[in-house]
Amino acid sequence: MDIVDEINAIHRRVGRAETPAGEGRTVLLRRSYDTSVHDLWDAVTNPERLPRWFAPVSGDFELGGRYQVQGNAGGEIIRCEPPRMFRLTWIFGEPVEGGFSEVEIRLSPADGADRTTLELEHVAVIDPQRWTEYGPGAVGVGWDLSLLGLGLYLGGTMIGDPDAWGESREAREFMTLSSNAWGAATVAGGEHPDAVAAMVANTTRFYAPAPPAGPNAP
Template identity: 50%
Template structure:
């Protein structure tokens, strides 16, 4: 059973600027702490067998300069790999815009680890999308990463997950709805987005996670 409120509140969320290979970028950042040593969290984020138990089955060469592909999700290249503290990859969805994901780990005592996940996209593309379609994409992407980090929490606690189907669970969908609302508040604070636009974006993102 998921403690939805505490799981949503466990993450810090923010929007900001971060450089990407092509220049200036816009980013979303999630930060949360896990009750696990840094080596265990690093292993869960970088070993194919473990990634397949909470994120998605993965193929490819999980090494610096190697390419990977998550089943039914993104693929890309490993840009930086500095065990057990830093992993940076390109995050490519088909022919869509090139983006970058960086995972940073730090100790919070001998048995706790702080994880920061930053997803950065070229500024010009993001700004154009926001002008055209509002904040829906950002809220949806953020909510998707919330789900991933929830899955990581379950995995580190020893829960058995089917990474390809567990998001269909009603409790997980309810968590996704709350996470999207949390990102809606961040979007509104950062961009001064109207209540109506935020609510429309949340509704769109929730529909993505709950196709009923």
């Protein structure tokens, strides 16, 4: 894949939003795919297709139903308007009293008969110390990886072993550029560049640590 093209295919925005639990932070990702609205809706909601690009997801796939992403977050489907949008709570681990975290997916026709734009917006109340340390890249890089996987899947290209790929030079390059892109979006959102530089460094170190030294290092 062309890593730079994949990074540039995603539009990113960082902002703030009022939530029932207080002021929250928002990350928004937008990317277009060469497929119809109905096919993209099926790709992002069908439990048989989700493992091919995202992860196994179990639960009740209906309004008010609860779901669980294997090894990741879970929650409740709180709004669903096929094939245009759905919103769900997104809770990792035990729920935090007074916490708030929701993800909304929106689909709309793009230019061309079989081209669709996907918007993913994640709104959450974030611990100030965690925000200062990592900024939006803490979740943004993970969502970038998800949209990358979706694009490869829809284009007929699959990553053979996701765990092995995650340790590869290609993956580290993608996650490093993703971290930098979220840093640029954070500066555009009004954060001071010096503070953002520290966020980017910490996020990059978390997702793409330096490989071990030695002749067999990837």
